[in-house]
Amino acid sequence: xxxxxxxxxxxxxxxxxxxxxxxxxxxxxxxxxxxxxxxxxxxxxxxxxxxxxxxxxxxxxxxxxxxxxxxxxxxxxxxxxxxxxxxxxxxxxxxxxxxxxxxxxxxxxxxxxxxxxxxxxxxxxxxxxxxxxxxxxxxxxxxxxxxxxxxxxxxxxxxxxxxxxxxxxxxxxxxxxxxxxxxxxxxxxxxxxxxxxxxxxxxxxxxxxxxxxxxxxxxxxxxxxxxxxxxxxxxxxxxxxxxxxxxxxxxxxxxxxxxxxxxxxxxxxxxxxxxxxxxxxxxxxxxxxxxxxxxxxxxxxxxxxxxxxxxxxxxxxxxxxxxxxxxxxxxxxxxxxxxxxxxx
Amino acid sequence: xxxxxxxxxxxxxxxxxxxxxxxxxxxxxxxxxxxxxxxxxxx
Amino acid sequence: xxxxxxxxxxxxxxxxxxxxxxxxxxxxxxxxxxxxxxxxxxxxxxxxxxxxxxxxxxxxxxxxxxxxxxxxxxxxxxxxxxxxxxxxxxxxxxxxxxxxxxxxxxxxxxxxxxxxxxxxxxxxxxxxxxxxxxxxxxxxxxxxxxxxxxxxxxxxxxxxxxxxxxxxxxxxxxxxxxxxxxxxxxxxxxxxxxxxxxxxxxxxxxxxxxxxxxxxxxxxxxxxxxxxxxxxxxxxxxxxxxxxxxxxxxxxxxxxxxxxxxxxxxxxxxxxxxxxxxxxxxxxxxxxxxxxxxxxxxxxxxxxxxxxxxxxxxxxxxxxxx
Ligand code: SF4
Ligand code: SF4
Numbered sequence: 001x002x003x004x005x006x007x008x009x010x011x012x013x014x015x016x017x018x019x020x021x022x023x024x025x026x027x028x029x030x031x032x033x034x035x036x037x038x039x040x041x042x043x044x045x046x047x048x049x050x051x052x053x054x055x056x057x058x059x060x061x062x063x064x065x066x067x068x069x070x071x072x073x074x075x076x077x078x079x080x081x082x083x084x085x086x087x088x089x090x091x092x093x094x095x096x097x098x099x100x101x102x103x104x105x106x107x108x109x110x111x112x113x114x115x116x117x118x119x120x121x122x123x124x125x126x127x128x129x130x131x132x133x134x135x136x137x138x139x140x141x142x143x144x145x146x147x148x149x150x151x152x153x154x155x156x157x158x159x160x161x162x163x164x165x166x167x168x169x170x171x172x173x174x175x176x177x178x179x180x181x182x183x184x185x186x187x188x189x190x191x192x193x194x195x196x197x198x199x200x201x202x203x204x205x206x207x208x209x210x211x212x213x214x215x216x217x218x219x220x221x222x223x224x225x226x227x228x229x230x231x232x233x234x235x236x237x238x239x240x241x242x243x244x245x246x247x248x249x250x251x252x253x254x255x256x257x258x259x260x261x262x263x264x265x266x267x268x269x270x271x272x273x274x275x276x277x278x279x280x281x282x283x284x285x286x287x288x289x290x291x292x293x294x295x296x297x298x299x300x301x302x303x304x305x306x307x308x309x310x311x312x313x314x315x316x317x318x319x320x321x322x323x324x325x326x327x328x329x330x331x332x333x334x335x336x337x338x339x340x341x342x343x344x
Numbered sequence: 345x346x347x348x349x350x351x352x353x354x355x356x357x358x359x360x361x362x363x364x365x366x367x368x369x370x371x372x373x374x375x376x377x378x379x380x381x382x383x384x385x386x387x
Numbered sequence: 388x389x390x391x392x393x394x395x396x397x398x399x400x401x402x403x404x405x406x407x408x409x410x411x412x413x414x415x416x417x418x419x420x421x422x423x424x425x426x427x428x429x430x431x432x433x434x435x436x437x438x439x440x441x442x443x444x445x446x447x448x449x450x451x452x453x454x455x456x457x458x459x460x461x462x463x464x465x466x467x468x469x470x471x472x473x474x475x476x477x478x479x480x481x482x483x484x485x486x487x488x489x490x491x492x493x494x495x496x497x498x499x500x501x502x503x504x505x506x507x508x509x510x511x512x513x514x515x516x517x518x519x520x521x522x523x524x525x526x527x528x529x530x531x532x533x534x535x536x537x538x539x540x541x542x543x544x545x546x547x548x549x550x551x552x553x554x555x556x557x558x559x560x561x562x563x564x565x566x567x568x569x570x571x572x573x574x575x576x577x578x579x580x581x582x583x584x585x586x587x588x589x590x591x592x593x594x595x596x597x598x599x600x601x602x603x604x605x606x607x608x609x610x611x612x613x614x615x616x617x618x619x620x621x622x623x624x625x626x627x628x629x630x631x632x633x634x635x636x637x638x639x640x641x642x643x644x645x646x647x648x649x650x651x652x653x654x655x656x657x658x659x660x661x662x663x664x665x666x667x668x669x670x671x672x673x674x675x676x677x678x679x680x681x682x683x684x685x686x687x688x689x690x691x692x693x694x695x696x697x698x699x700x701x702x703x704x705x706x707x708x709x
Pocket of ligand 2: 540543544546587
């Protein structure tokens with residue numbers, strides 16, 4: 001920025017000269033004398049617990065739609081973990097479970113891609129995501145993870161359905177199995193890397209929660225789809241996944257503290273979380289009991305766990321939205337962090 | 345109403361995933377050979 | 388392209404240089420001194436005019452004289468109005484009894500003053516129509532994008548639409564943005580927004596087009612009281628400190644600076660403010676932190692979770708024969 005001498009132009013630096021603009025030195029209330037000691041600067045209202053600008057949110061609410069992004073959190077997790085479970089099933093001689101997982105993964109991936117692109121303000125510009133790779137942007141990293149994962153998952157499903165090129169299919173399945181966990185967990189970083197209190201402050205527990213939820217849903221899909229003789233891994237996955245999901249949710253609530261965890265316990269977010277936990281735990285229980293013997297019970301358990309996983313993802317999403325909408329979740333923790341020092 | 349409609353694609357994706365997966369996992373259909381521990385898991 | 392997370396998030400006070408400009412000009416920014424703001428909204432209008440920002444509702448919000456509510460895609464300058472039952476430092480109307488004719492004074496003394504809830508614009512204590520206990524102040528502040536030293540919006544943008552200019556400001560390239568909306572919840576100040584009908588993200592550009600030709604931003608140019616000042620950030624920080632001392636000397640103890648500290652959670656902002664109350668009263672976060680500060684930890688936790696996922700699914704498959 002250079003100083004311009006051109007008199008006909010307004011000089012950017014003109015405002016640097018206090019002689020030209022004396023009003024900026026105006027002292028508030030300088031029109032009269034002070035009316036006596038203590039006048040004016042007394043705090044007339046007792047300090048309220050929490051102050052805001054007309055109760056308006058500090059943050060701008062995410063523009064993400066629940067049916068797209070919360071849906072994607074679930075579908076992405078289901079796809080990623082299903083690919084891994086499918087490859088493990090294939091390597092341990094459970095061909096039906098393997099094929100069900102591969103096909104399920106590719107369908108869930110399709111739904112994910114639809115949701116991701118549909119949520120863009122300019123869907124036709126989706127390819128702009130591939131202009132750059134930015135490690136500081138989880139969405140950029142995630143796009144590249146999907147770019148690596150997607151074709152392998154697709155190939156694995158195609159070869160297993162057609163039965164052609166089994167060797168190629170095996171390699172693709174293994175590749176998808178190794179990238180699947182990244183697909184399932186990066187979404188936690190995606191939502192955590194925002195200023196939304198519930199999502200950001202839970203950044204340590206969310207990956208675990210999402211991983212647990214993904215494992216549970218992949219297992220559930222296996223229970224739903226595979227014949228009883230092959231559902232052993234799926235059943236155990238459901239158990240481990242549901243327990244992890246539940247424990248991570250509790251840890252998360254503890255970490256957030258009574259105030260910020262509120263949206264996870266009350267309102268729409270709280271309702272979805274409770275419903276999700278109930279469905280998942282019930283499903284897990286049924287899968288371990290009647291689900292061992294009856295095909296129908298296993299399928300029912302699978303459906304319950306899938307529904308539970310959906311509820312938990314939507315619950316986390318809605319709780320985050322609620323925490324962005326209310327300024328107290330933004331202001332109060334920050335105030336607490338600052339302590340007393342900033343008070344004049 | 346519009347709100348419910350907006351959830352349709354997601355619901356469809358979940359339904360299609362379950363259905364396709366179930367179809368793919370049905371026993372009795374020929375599965376590609378080459379699995380290492382083949383029939384071991386039988387009841 | 389930032390492949391290295393640590394480099395991408397490096398702590399630096401010269402954002403333009405650390406973004407790769409070999410020899411950038413001085414970092415430019417705003418100093419918004421709210422103590423002289425008169426709430427005229429000329430900045431809002433100038434910004435809309437210059438940047439062709441669409442109209443966003445001519446609403447009556449019932450929030451004092453505020454009708455733009457907050458920053459967003461279609462509001463790049465927002466004037467906040469706060470009414471408080473509290474006097475300003477040494478505040479008096481300046482009207483005295485001197486010019487009031489005797490009979491008027493006598494007649495007035497026979498009446499009982501009634502508070503209309505209006506600011507005390509009449510004569511002072513014990514004078515005609517005086518309402519001695521009517522303390523009142525109006526806080527007005529023109530809010531704007533902070534052009535953070537560590538800008539979360541810029542960090543998370545997956546397309547590279549958001550970029551750092553040579554002046555250290557943060558600007559969206561509207562021909563690149565695909566409307567993913569990631570920047571919206573990432574901004575700790577609630578500045579950037581997605582325009583509904585257009586689908587892309589918009590915010591203050593620090594009038595990048597004007598800066599390039601040596602002009603100051605439209606809002607600073609138009610501000611009649613110089614509440615909005617434009618200049619080199621380094622110099623503005625000093626100016627802000629001087630102004631703060633001046634106000635403190637004058638007895639305005641509630642004056643404080645906001646965004647001036649390079650050690651705060653966003654590395655200091657390119658838009659410095661002088662406020663007369665706590666930031667949250669103006670709708671500003673008291674202790675904003677750039678969300679990407681915790682990104683290394685997030686990736687670590689996600690990596691552990693991904694590893695565990697892989698291990699668990701392997702274990703449940705190989706662990707048992709059934
Ligand atoms: S994070 Fe918010 S305040 Fe900072 S530069 Fe981005 S939009 Fe502006
Ligand atoms: S909405 Fe546009 S500017 Fe914002 S993060 Fe997405 S691509 Fe970048």
